Amino acid sequence: MAGNFVRLLGATVAALLLMPACYGTDSNSVAPNLPGVVITVVDQGPALASATTFALPDTVVEVPLGSNTIDHQSDQQIVASVRAHMTALGWQDVGTNRGATPDVVLLIAANTRIQTGVAYFDWFGAWGYLPYWGPAVDGGWAWGVPAGAVPYAFQAGTILITMLDRRAEEPTLKRIPLLWAAGIDGVVTNTASTTERALAGIDQAFAQSPYLMKVQLP
C-alpha cells in the first residue's frame, strides 16, 4: 500500500511539475522598449510602386474624436519621426499646404479604444473632411483594406499611421485606396515612456516595411 502511494505521488509530481516546465519562451530580436504589437499591412500593387511624393499633416488625431485622454506632448516627435523615415526611404515631402497634390497622404491617429481593422471613421470628424481631397469626400467614405489583410482588434493605446492614395479615389464606391497602414499597439499611456515607446514602434513599423523604399541604401 505504501509503495503504491509512493508511485502515485511520484507520478503526480512528475506530471504536474516536470512537463509544464518543458515549455519555453523564445524571446528574441525585439527591443525591450518596443510596444506590445506592431502590425503593418500593405497593398504591394503598382499604385505603391508609382507613388513618390507624400503629404503629412502636423496633427495626431484622437480617435474617438474629442476623447481628450491623450497627452499630445509627443505629437511633434511622432510626426517628425514618420516624416524622417519617409524621406530617408526616398519619398519627397510636398509640405503641409492643402493645395499640394501629393501621390499619397499619411494620416496619424492615436486611439484610446479597442478598434478592429484599419477604418477609422472618426478621422473625418477631426478635419471636417479629409485633407487633400476636398469637401466631396465626407464621412460616408471609407478606405479600402488591402486584400489578405487580417482584421486585428487594436487595444486602447494605439498609434495608427495610414497611407492613402490621393490619386485613385473611387466616387462610386466612396472608397479611398489604402496603400499601407501601421498600428503600434500598447503605446499611448500616461507613463513617461510613451514617447520613447512610440518612436521605437514607428522605427519597427518602417523596418518591417521594406517595400516602402524608393532609393537603394548604400
Next chain:
Amino acid sequence: MNPKHFALGAVVAATVAVTQVNAAHAQDAEPPFINVGSYAIAFPLGDTRNFVPNVSWFGANWEGQWRYKPKTSVGVSLGLQDFFDQTRGTTTFSSGAVTGQQSRELLLGTIMGIGRYYPGPTLGRGFYAGLGAGGQFAQQYYQLGVTNPIGRSAFHLAIAPEVGVVTPIMEGLDAVFTARFTATTSNGDYLGGGARSFKFITIAVGMAER
C-alpha cells in the same frame, strides 16, 4: 500553467498512477485485456511543424487491448498531444508583417482502433508492430499580443503505424516503449487559409497492466 495544461497533466498523472496501482492486483498470465497508460513526446512534421516547430513535451495516451489471436491483439487508443510555441519577433505575411508576442498552439486528439502483432512467445510482451486507424480532432489557436486567441478546428481521418517493445518490470506490470507515426487526411480551413494535415511522430513511455 493554464487550466488546459493542468487538466492534461492531471490526466497523465491519473492514467499512469491508476495503471500502477491496479497492477498490483493483476494477474501475470496471458490476459484477456491489457490496460496501458503512457506519457508521450511528439515531433512535429509537415503542416504541424509549419505551425509549431517545437517538440511537444505534453502528451498522454491510453490504450485498451483485447486478445484476438495467440499473437495478435486488437484494441482502442485515445491520445492527446499539445504543441505550443511562443515567440517575440517579426513574422512577415504577403500583406504585411507583425512584430510582438505571438502564441501558437495545436491541440491534437486522436481516437483509433488498433491492432498489434507480437512475434514473441507471450502475447503483450516483447517486440511488437501495430497499425491504428481512426480519427483526429485538431484545434488550432493563434494569439497576437493580448487579444483574444483566434481558433480553427477540424476532424481528420488518421492512420498510425507503430513499433514498440514491452518488458516486464514486476508482477502484473510491464513497461511499454512505443514509436508511432500519425498521418492524417488533409481537411479543414485553418489559419492562413486552406486545409491542413497535422502529422507527427510520437515517442511514448508507459505502463501496462496485465
